[in-house]
Amino acid sequence: MPVSGWAGVRVVVTGSSGFIGGHLVHELCRLGARVLGVDRRNPEPGAGWEHLALDLAAHDAPARLAPVCREAEVVFHLAARPGVRDADPDATRYRRRDNVTATLAVCGATPLGLPLVVASSSSVYGGARVVAGRVRPSHETDPLQPRGGYARTKVLTERICAARAARGGLVAVARPFTVVGERQRPDMALARWIRALRAGEPVTVLGSLRRGRDLTDVRLVVRALLALAEHLPPGPVNVGTGRVVSLEALLAAVAAELGVVPALRRRPAPAADPPATRAHTGRLARLLGPVPACDLRGVVARCARSIPPPADLHSQRASANMALHSPC
Numbered sequence: 001m002p003v004s005g006w007a008g009v010r011v012v013v014t015g016s017s018g019f020i021g022g023h024l025v026h027e028l029c030r031l032g033a034r035v036l037g038v039d040r041r042n043p044e045p046g047a048g049w050e051h052l053a054l055d056l057a058a059h060d061a062p063a064r065l066a067p068v069c070r071e072a073e074v075v076f077h078l079a080a081r082p083g084v085r086d087a088d089p090d091a092t093r094y095r096r097r098d099n100v101t102a103t104l105a106v107c108g109a110t111p112l113g114l115p116l117v118v119a120s121s122s123s124v125y126g127g128a129r130v131v132a133g134r135v136r137p138s139h140e141t142d143p144l145q146p147r148g149g150y151a152r153t154k155v156l157t158e159r160i161c162a163a164r165a166a167r168g169g170l171v172a173v174a175r176p177f178t179v180v181g182e183r184q185r186p187d188m189a190l191a192r193w194i195r196a197l198r199a200g201e202p203v204t205v206l207g208s209l210r211r212g213r214d215l216t217d218v219r220l221v222v223r224a225l226l227a228l229a230e231h232l233p234p235g236p237v238n239v240g241t242g243r244v245v246s247l248e249a250l251l252a253a254v255a256a257e258l259g260v261v262p263a264l265r266r267r268p269a270p271a272a273d274p275p276a277t278r279a280h281t282g283r284l285a286r287l288l289g290p291v292p293a294c295d296l297r298g299v300v301a302r303c304a305r306s307i308p309p310p311a312d313l314h315s316q317r318a319s320a321n322m323a324l325h326s327p328c
């Protein structure tokens with residue numbers, strides 16, 4: 001049955017050391033839930049939840065995961081191989097095992113009667129359609145047109161969830177749009193731009209600055225994930241704002257926050273990067289009420305505060321390299 005409150009609830013979160021997963025477990029702990037995080041990476045020092053170190057794609061993962069899922073009251077599956085671009089051979093190699101094989105393991109280990117919330121991605125749409133110069137929102141009922149290997153694995157993830165639902169299993173699927181916030185992955189544009197400008201380096205821009213993204217605060221994503229567990233709506237739910245922010249506006253916000261004038265280094269946008277993304281938020285609004293726009297200045301300021309100064313960038317790059325081999 002859906003969750004009606006979080007105090008004392010036993011929750012399993014895969015990808016608990018990742019960007020969204022880390023924010024989710026902090027919020028669950030604040031709400032009084034008893035959290036078990038599952039991740040190949042250890043949690044930050046002083047974390048207030050239990051931790052199971054586990055590669056979800058390993059051959060023994062289902063057997064090790066099943067006992068903890070049977071004892072849970074809700075399971076959130078957020079672990080995945082991130083990144084929409086196919087140029088990185090490591091990401092391409094591990095993507096199917098970390099996105100598809102891992103999802104099969106979690107679905108197999110989670111009893112059908114236990115609420116399971118799974119993170120998919122807005123990349124399954126292949127971007128928003130531009131009609132008469134306007135960016136049309138992507139509806140959950142739109143045909144899926146994935147671009148690239150990452151998006152295709154997310155389509156397969158959703159099919160696994162649909163098969164679970166067809167067997168009577170409790171499952172909800174979130175399709176987050178471009179998620180931003182503190183502690184985001186160091187390879188994402190906002191984090192890369194902040195580091196480059198602090199180091200006095202040019203900002204690398206992929207494609208046109210007129211390209212747009214539905215920027216979604218990670219705090220809104222956490223609210224949506226909790227609501228999905230509480231209500232278990234049928235079918236996928238977009239987790240976005242319904243507004244488009246241009247890369248130009250995002251870069252201007254970063255430059256204003258840091259007080260610098262950026263120099264640009266242009267590169268072609270990869271084929272997997274669409275010109276724009278935009279969520280239709282009708283289903284999300286039925287769960288949360290009015291969906292707020294992203295507070296661009298606020299989220300940029302939070303990100304800037306969370307990124308270490310240039311003297312610490314070497315250790316951060318080492319962490320980023322390690323993250324290539326993590327499913328979170």
